[in-house]
Amino acid sequence: MPKRPEVSAPRKAPGLSPLYRQVRTLLIQRIAEGHWRPGVLIPSEMQIAAELGVSQGTVRKALDEMTVENLLVRQQGRGTFVAQHDEARILFQFFKIAPDTGEPVFPESILRACVEAAADAGEAAALNLRAGAPVIRIARLRSLAGQAVISEYITVSAQLFPELGHDGALPNNLYAHYANRFGVTVAGGRERVKALPATAEDAPLLGLEAGAPVLLIDRVATALDGAPVEWRRSYCVTESCSYVSLLR
Template sequence: MTEHKVEIAMRPDGPAGAEILGFRPLYQQVKANFVRRLVDGSWAPGMALPSESQLASEIGVSQGTVRKALDELAAENLLVRRQGRGTFVAEHDEQRILFRFFKLMSDDGIARFPDSKVLDGTCGPADAAERTALNLQAQEAVIRIRRIRSLGGKPLVLETVSLPAHVFPGLENGPVPNNLYSLFATRYGITIANARERLKAVALTPDQAEHLRVAAGTPALEIDRIALSLDGSAVERRLSLCLTEEAHYQSDLR
């Protein structure tokens, strides 16, 4: 049982302020402790973390246990290890989002972050699909943002972003940046940890086709994404209609 042995993180004579971490494998308990710090904003995007030895002393575990927890969070893109500089809370910068969340790539194989043009932003009662996706009750409001995303000046994606209004109050009234996930983190303290996507082939309606400057009935790839925050809450539904004549969906499997 050496690999999965669970230590007791705090004893009566343990370091002051150490936390009782329970009886799961210890590195997972430490990881959960660190995730809570990300969730409550104690560790903010871009922040440099204390050293492994400092964290180990604070929690009352070995430095190796702290390192394993930090390594897992780095593998999940929540932390960034920088050689010679330390460990930092990941930011939703364009480069990170490009390779993790935006999977549409032009057929020339060059990864580019798309331009964005907002069509409209509204707030109103969630429809049935939004209530299901975001775990909302009847009559709860959502903010809806519709925008066109382009590569090389050519419209490629018609996107509808639905957000719980109580999580992102007032977002529909201000400027909507291209990089929404950075805005979520900096203004609202919401970090997107991962997402679930469903893909489906569809034909564009006349209204959808007009926005994308193609004929009605043109085939498109529909991507229905639910983005989850660090605590596992569904905080965004993003429905994207993508033209694939000169682009493709790329997913790197590991």
């Protein structure tokens, strides 16, 4: 954090981002570089403020923003923790399929395939790789309440996730695995949703006739620095569940 030359009247260098944004950027780096792992308690506001030579209020504003972005979790009386990709968070932030009656639940997964390949044009574009770069392709069938409702295809860079799934088993909660095993924190993403006829491959998996309408959720997930790290296409039966979005 830049030290202020003035004694009692700190000034912001013109053209620079506000102090609290600089603090935020610095703290995000600490998470991205693995100094602060998911789940750990970070220093108190006063400690961070003293270390960086800014006031507690400035640190607070940075922490508040990061809390809104789901990067931190604050607990009064305990402290501030780096957010983890536990199922509750994913249900809230990333998994927007909810049953039409009843509470949202985290889906089960059956791994259908996990192979290494060369990136095709779509994969290269989505993940910002050169065509032909090594990627890992995963296919899963996911169930809610015992019903297979999602056929999912995932592509990631084999360079970023070396030997992902080579041990045969992949955990159901992939984003926690990305963080714990590879130090890659998924922080956000962009989904494009369409209605399509079920393909000949997916229809039997989902108990449909070929051509029946399915919901495609096309997601590019991004890391803390905004770089794309996963391309996921989920084909969903929306007979008794929906893609839910809150407008706020």
